[in-house]
Amino acid sequence: MSFLYRSAFAIADDIRAGRASALDAVEFFLQRIEAHNGQLNAVVAMDPDAARARAREADAAAARGEDWGPLHGVPLTIKDAYSTCELPTVAGVPERAGKAAAENAVAVQRYLDAGAILLGKTNVPFLSADLQSYNAVYGTTNNPWATDRTCGGSSGGAAAALAAGLTPLELGSDIGGSIRTPSHFNGIFGHKTSHGLISLIGHIPPAEGLLIEPDLSVAGPLATCVADLAQALDLLLGPAAAIAGPCATGPVLPAARFRETGELRVAVWADDPFCRVHPSIREHILAAADTLEALGARVDRAARPAFDPQANHENYTMLMLSILGADMPPALREQAAAAVAAAAPDDMSEPLLQLRGIALSHRDWLRENERRQRTRRAWADFFADFDVLLCPCAHVPAFPHDHSEPMQARQLDVDGASRPYTEILRWAGLTLNAYLPATAVPLGTTDDGLPVGCQVAGPFLGDRTTLAVAALLEQHHRAFVPPPGYAS
Numbered sequence: 355m356s357f358l359y360r361s362a363f364a365i366a367d368d369i370r371a372g373r374a375s376a377l378d379a380v381e382f383f384l385q386r387i388e389a390h391n392g393q394l395n396a397v398v399a400m401d402p403d404a405a406r407a408r409a410r411e412a413d414a415a416a417a418r419g420e421d422w423g424p425l426h427g428v429p430l431t432i433k434d435a436y437s438t439c440e441l442p443t444v445a446g447v448p449e450r451a452g453k454a455a456a457e458n459a460v461a462v463q464r465y466l467d468a469g470a471i472l473l474g475k476t477n478v479p480f481l482s483a484d485l486q487s488y489n490a491v492y493g494t495t496n497n498p499w500a501t502d503r504t505c506g507g508s509s510g511g512a513a514a515a516l517a518a519g520l521t522p523l524e525l526g527s528d529i530g531g532s533i534r535t536p537s538h539f540n541g542i543f544g545h546k547t548s549h550g551l552i553s554l555i556g557h558i559p560p561a562e563g564l565l566i567e568p569d570l571s572v573a574g575p576l577a578t579c580v581a582d583l584a585q586a587l588d589l590l591l592g593p594a595a596a597i598a599g600p601c602a603t604g605p606v607l608p609a610a611r612f613r614e615t616g617e618l619r620v621a622v623w624a625d626d627p628f629c630r631v632h633p634s635i636r637e638h639i640l641a642a643a644d645t646l647e648a649l650g651a652r653v654d655r656a657a658r659p660a661f662d663p664q665a666n667h668e669n670y671t672m673l674m675l676s677i678l679g680a681d682m683p684p685a686l687r688e689q690a691a692a693a694v695a696a697a698a699p700d701d702m703s704e705p706l707l708q709l710r711g712i713a714l715s716h717r718d719w720l721r722e723n724e725r726r727q728r729t730r731r732a733w734a735d736f737f738a739d740f741d742v743l744l745c746p747c748a749h750v751p752a753f754p755h756d757h758s759e760p761m762q763a764r765q766l767d768v769d770g771a772s773r774p775y776t777e778i779l780r781w782a783g784l785t786l787n788a789y790l791p792a793t794a795v796p797l798g799t800t801d802d803g804l805p806v807g808c809q810v811a812g813p814f815l816g817d818r819t820t821l822a823v824a825a826l827l828e829q830h831h832r833a834f835v836p837p838p839g840y841a842s
Contacts, residue, residue, distance in 0.1 A: 675711025
């Protein structure tokens with residue numbers, strides 16, 4: 355039996371039923387990593403002997419009729435931002451090289467409690483703070499569709515490993531597109547959850563050992579099929595017992611808003627002057643909307659929520675940088691404050707906008723949070739009339755590696771025009787700032803063969819609706835397609 359690009363949950367079903375062996379699954383993915391990881395550098399830490407030993411236990415348990423859970427005996431990799439006590443947790447930080455965490459992150463433990471076997475860790479940028487995955491400890495991760503291109507970040511190693519068939523399931527996190535952008539760049543599925551659904555305790559950043567659920571940032575699964583996203587979400591849901599207590603239960607998400615496609619209401623935001631989109635991405639999003647319309651959905655290509663996307667970007671950037679800046683050295687925060695004090699009050703240019711976030715006082719944070727709540731209300735009003743919105747994950751396909759410093763000086767080519775690197779946060783922040791769920795789906799490729807995807811965004815706690823629409827697109831528009839050279 356081949357395990358290549360199979361559903362992780364289907365593999366578990368076969369292992370429990372005795373139709374497949376967990377040890378064979380571990381050996382398959384180890385061989386797959388041996389064959390392909392050299393050119394990708396996606397999987398950066400492993401303990402093959404420990405994985406084999408756990409697989410033997412899983413097979414013995416299945417033979418006794420024991421059921422470890424929905425991922426019984428399934429080997430998988432985990433983004434290296436998540437703490438693991440069996441494998442090193444580096445998070446791209448040189449000082450952490452070779453160090454395992456004291457305990458597993460809450461979300462990691464939920465995969466393991468469901469019967470999964472930890473096969474390896476996947477690469478991230480330094481402290482997950484870039485849209486490319488490279489660091490001084492493990493080096494650069496390449497895109498399996500074009501190794502001279504980035505796989506994205508910060509869940510870039512995770513997305514590249516899935517696309518290359520090195521793992522059947524992953525666990526990502528997203529504060530700036532870090533699930534959606536790598537999914538788009540690598541042609542896979544990913545789900546950015548509604549804020550607060552899955553515990554981030556044990557994620558680095560922030561520092562190891564903190565019992566904090568950060569603002570904006572979310573956890574979510576990545577996979578090569580929508581069914582795995584939905585089943586993984588069910589496993590991961592709920593607060594950490596360390597905070598909520600042992601009797602805490604996870605949230606009960608409402609069912610999808612529609613039963614038949616004729617009931618589905620779709621808005622489409624494929625391009626906008628606030629962040630112009632590569633033509634191929636725009637065309638693929640419009641084509642996906644055409645598919646849904648042909649299935650009977652009501653599609654509106656002009657409707658927009660009632661807020662200024664540029665104002666949202668400014669608000670989001672300051673709120674995000676206030677989080678990232680909390681762990682920065684005091685001297686850096688003081689420099690940011692001095693730069694803000696010397697600038698014109700209405701100067702919202704990058705990178706000054708980021709410095710404003712780093713220097714944000716608590717009083718000013720409260721004001722920015724009020725602006726965010728007004729945007730959330732505008733989204734809620736919008737989703738009274740629509741069930742989902744199709745919009746870009748990012749405005750460009752995967753771009754050539756660029757590790758030049760400072761990051762803010764980098765440029766991206768968008769259909770022949772040079773644009774600031776930090777614009778890649780704009781479409782991601784459009785939905786993230788309002789805590790909305792968004793499922794990233796592959797839609798096709800550019801003329802030169804690079805993957806293109808989009809966000810299927812929905813109302814707060816509308817995760818099952820966005821996943822249901824993603825499943826429609828998977829079935830009727832485009833399912834996962836392996837990169838050339840990886841299909842066997």
